[in-house]
Amino acid sequence: MDQQTNGRSRVPTPQGYSVLSLALTVLVILMALFMLHNWNISRAASDGELRHISSVVQQGSRANMAMRHSNIINVAAQLDTVPDSRFIPEVQGILNNYMALMTGVVSVAYVSKQGDFQVQASRTEARQTQVYSNFMQAFDESEREHEVVDAPAYWDAAHQRWLLPLIYPVERPHAGYSGYLISMYDLGYRMEMWGRTHLSVDTQIAVVGTDALPRYSVPGIDRFHAPEGKAFLQNVIRQLRKRKETEGPITAGWPDGEGGTQFYRVYYAHLGDDLYSLVIRPVSVFYQAYWNNIQFALLLFSGLILCVIVLNHMVIRQHMRHRHELEYKAHHDPLTGLLNRSRMLQLINLDIEEQANQPLTLILINVDHFNRVNDQYGHSAGDRVLCDMACRINSLISAHDWLGRASGDEFMVLLRSGQNPSEQDVLIMALMAALNEGYRVDHRLVRVSVSVGVAAYPGDASEADQLLGKADAALHRAKSEGRAQVVHYSADIAHQQQREKRMMRALDGAWNRGEIYVVYQPQVDCVRGSVRGAEALVRWNSPEFGLVPPDEFIPLAESSGLVGDIDRYVMREACLFNRVMSDMHNQPLQISVNISAYHLLEPSLIPEITQLLSDVGLDPSRLVLEVTETAMLNDFERAAQQLSALRTLGIGVSVDDFGTGYSSLAYIHKLPVTEIKIDRSFVEKIDSDLHDRTLISAIIAMGRRLHLEVVAEGVETEEQWQILRQQKCDVLQGYHFSRPLSSEDFVEFVADHPRRAEATG
Incomplete structure (x- = not known):
């Protein structure tokens, strides 16, 4: 009584789990606030890093732009000092010196106002003779403003590069040499400069025009010429057109080509001349950094929440149940x-x-x-x-x-x-x-x-x-x-139990002592009468018990756990014999091996068979594993997985004793089987029982419809063979053709079978 009273006093009251529920709510709120706070901090840190990279890019771009403008103005100043009489020759020298000193410049030329190239220095042998029509607007602007103007960049298809023309006016009207200096700058040079800059693996820098075409990129520009890359840049430019700020972060999606989208964080900055610098990084990098920041605290919060949940559950369960009910x-x-x-x-x-x-x-x-x-x-x-x-x-x-x-x-x-x-x-x-x-x-x-x-x-x-x-x-x-x-x-039952125990002990390791051996019963093509293969059957000749029938020692092997070892022994012997038949007798056959329910569900089955086939060097299609309905129905899901793995290897799967269970038709179409074996109980009366004959005909028709090979076992008479032949059964097996044979007798049977088949007509 005291123990029961103490037990009831320990049952918490409803107020107990009200406090626990409040604690759980507070923990959840704190965790949510913590995650939100870290989200903002991580996002700000990520955007700050992108902003820093962008500022470095802008400074480099603007400094480089100023240097290019200054250099071309200096060249124009040198032209002003050239005498009119020697203008053309000396201009050629000045331009050649300019080319030698300036990295990134691929050509420089003096062009008349009509667009004709008067003097030209180039790093390649190709020479231009006429300026592009889209330069004319830049000519007018440079002459009007009297300063260096960047003409629109264009793609040099011959050399696979983007070129940026710089134009500056040259005024010598008294000598008839008024025109323009045009310096062609290779934008790829910038890419090489940035390629030497340390960037994280996931970060990319690009300069893009408002036409959504990339001018240059680090690393690699090829990604942006793919359809997905073009769609990404178009998405970015659409967003930038709607923004008033000259720089800042945005998020854009990059289609993956399979219906999905990968999102990137992009920090943009306007460089002028309708160009934007973009610093691009996958959003997943931010998510990973965010997770790294919060995972420890999150695990701690989760642990606390889990403890509260478990404690709350235990309290409720104790309150709802009493000890005597449990x-x-x-x-x-x-x-x-x-x-x-x-x-x-x-x-x-x-x-x-x-x-x-x-x-x-x-x-x-x-x-x-x-x-x-x-x-x-x-x-x-x-x-x-x-x-x-x-x-x-x-x-x-x-x-x-x-x-x-x-x-x-x-x-x-x-x-x-x-x-x-x-x-x-x-x-x-x-x-x-x-x-x-x-x-x-x-x-x-x-x-x-x-x-x-x-x-x-x-x-x-x-x-x-x-x-x-x-x-x-x-x-x-x-x-x-x-x-x-x-x-x-009684003593009789005790004697039987003792016999079974002795038989189990004798059975253990019998395969290593040569007591277990394999015989082969031929399987014959129903129409042609040729030997198609064999079923490997196990036999036990015990020194103590004599020749023990399989239906006596197999149940003992299953109950003692030895059946897996017996299966492995039979399978190895059958595969080796099949390989010998193929190599020495040029008779590649299909060997069927029975596998127990216990062995079928073992996780090691698939690796063992794979290794066996590799060791023996046997084509998997030459091996068929026979399983019973009981073996599959004991654990249908696991059996289906194992059979699917066997079929993936190329091994055939046969349902033995088909039709004797209650649910053959319910499961057969759900399993990856290749063959069904009609039980001998249906075959033995096929020549006298119309019901059995009709049933076998239905099974054969079903097998054909499901593209399964149908084997009839227990064929003992000529009449049974002819009936099954008329019903278009595929393969026959039984004493009418042969009893189970030793390997030597089976080889002799296969060699002699064509002569006997021809003699019997």
């Missing part, structure tokens, strides 16, 4: 309210510890074919049947006995009242009679039967897990012997 759910089955398996085992062990001499009897009751009830009547009807069964069992056992639900359709009854064996048998028979009666569900009568396994303490086991294992072994025997009966654990 304990009840931990120990009871939610559907029937009975004790669950783990709780029953705990109580049995406690009972054994407290009363070691008291005899106990554990009864396991399993409903036969209960899945049919769910399939036919629905899961809700099945749940009601289980609840009704629990009530019937509970009404027959004493108050001292325990009843629990071990699994979905299995109940546990522990008899603790000390009944003698005959009394227990009477009770068990009464339980079976009561449970085998019909169950009324939605005005329908549902009938089921039950199988019972019984084990006793201390005669059969000394602790709870052992007792459950013995009762389960007895129940398994009851089901294997026809169901609807009672089996007590």
Whole structure:
């Protein structure tokens, strides 16, 4: 009582989580303010860095522009000192000296007012004879203002460069030499100068005209000549036309050519003459810098918020639930309210510890074919049947006995009242009679039967897990012997268990000792009768147990976890044999290998097969892995992923025993399979049972429609072959053609098969 009172006193009141909710709200607000503040700081720092780069660009551009103007005015001043009689020759020398001294100038010329080139110095052999028409306006402006004028830049296609003409008037009317000096400046030289300037990897500098055409750029101008680059510059110029400021930051999008857009931060500055300098940097750089600034604090805030959320959740959960409810759910089955398996085992062990001499009897009751009830009547009807069964069992056992639900359709009854064996048998028979009666569900009568396994303490086991294992072994025997009966654990069952344990020990490593070997059953083309391939089948010849059938040792391998090693052994032997057939006998065949459900879902399956094919040097298309419907339906999503990976490698995938499950048609089109194998149970009566013949015809038609190869196994007669041939089955396998053969006999069979096929017509 004191413990319960203390437990209730620790349950917080609603005011407790009101405070926590307020704390959570405050933390969220503080985090939002912090992020906003850092956003503004980071944006200002980023724009400030771009502004600094832009100012450096402007200073360099303006200083360079002033120097160019000053130099051409000096040249004009030198021309004024040249005597009229020697004007042309000396002008040529002056211009040549100017070219030699001035970097970035590609040509300089003295041009008459009519536009004819009188004197010209150039770094190339090409000479101009006529100025461009768009220079005329610049001629007039320079003569009117009597100063150096920048004519519009133009693209020199011959040398793949932008040129900027500088024009200055020369007045010598008395000598008839009035005209203009034209200096052609290579804008690419500026690019080389900036290329030596230290810029961050993500930053680009460009000078662009109001026509949205780039004059020069660092690094590289090619990006701006692409359609995406042109669209970006047009976007920038449209924004600049709307702005009154001569410089500042803007954001513009650069299309990526795939329907998306990458955004850039652009700091622009007006250079004059309809030119703008642009400093361009991806917005993502800012985002990264912003994240670097806030991530530590953000993680701290997030941690605090998460702590508050978790604490708040715990408080609410403690307030809404009580300790005894949690304990009840931990120990009871939610559907029937009975004790669950783990709780029953705990109580049995406690009972054994407290009363070691008291005899106990554990009864396991399993409903036969209960899945049919769910399939036919629905899961809700099945749940009601289980609840009704629990009530019937509970009404027959004493108050001292325990009843629990071990699994979905299995109940546990522990008899603790000390009944003698005959009394227990009477009770068990009464339980079976009561449970085998019909169950009324939605005005329908549902009938089921039950199988019972019984084990006793201390005669059969000394602790709870052992007792459950013995009762389960007895129940398994009851089901294997026809169901609807009672089996007590006995020496015979113990002997069988011991045999299985010895067989498991003998099976471990049998493949390394040469006890496990592979045989090959030929697969024959249904129409041509030629050998198309084989199915690799595993056999075990044990020194202790003799030749053990696969249906006996494969389940043991699956339950013991050895089936993966056996699969790997068979697969390696089959691949090596296939390679030998291809290399030595010039008979490349397709080998089918069965793979277990356990091995199919292993994460290492794909790397192992990839390595095996590489080691052996086998074409993946020569390997087909056969999987059963059960293997795929145990974990459909995982199985589908593994099969898709196998198909990517080029390996074929076959569904074995197709048609024997409940959901073949529901899943077959969802899986990357290449082949279906019709189960032998359909083939064996195809020549006498019209229903089976119709069913096989439907399966073959479905396979053709889904572009799947259809293999029929279990073909034992000529009549079966001819019927399947008429129905256009693709491949046949069975004793009519050959039993499973050793590798040597299979080679002989393949070599001799054409002669025998021809002899049989």
